[in-house]
Amino acid sequence: MKTVKIETPFIKLDSLLKLADLVSSGGEAKMVIQDGLVKVNGEVCTMRGKKLYPGDKAEIQGHVCVVEQA
Numbered sequence: 001m002k003t004v005k006i007e008t009p010f011i012k013l014d015s016l017l018k019l020a021d022l023v024s025s026g027g028e029a030k031m032v033i034q035d036g037l038v039k040v041n042g043e044v045c046t047m048r049g050k051k052l053y054p055g056d057k058a059e060i061q062g063h064v065c066v067v068e069q070a
Contacts (some may be wrong), residue, residue: 002020002022002065004016004065004067005069006068006069009053010052011067012049012052013040013048013049013052014026014030014048014049015029017058017060020058022060029048033046038059039060042059053067
């Protein structure tokens with residue numbers, strides 16, 4: 001499990017995937033989200049602009065990252 005610290009109140013899902021190095025680009029983030037390969041807090045999420053707050057978890061292909069406040 002990877003922890004991603006943010007200084008803002010929230011982070012968008014596509015940005016989180018890039019920041020956590022779970023995808024290599026914004027385009028790849030868009031594709032995996034649209035294809036239903038990403039789960040947020042255990043549920044499939046297809047909204048790349050989904051706001052994640054501290055305590056939220058995102059998962060892709062068995063890799064999990066947790067959002068924490070910096």
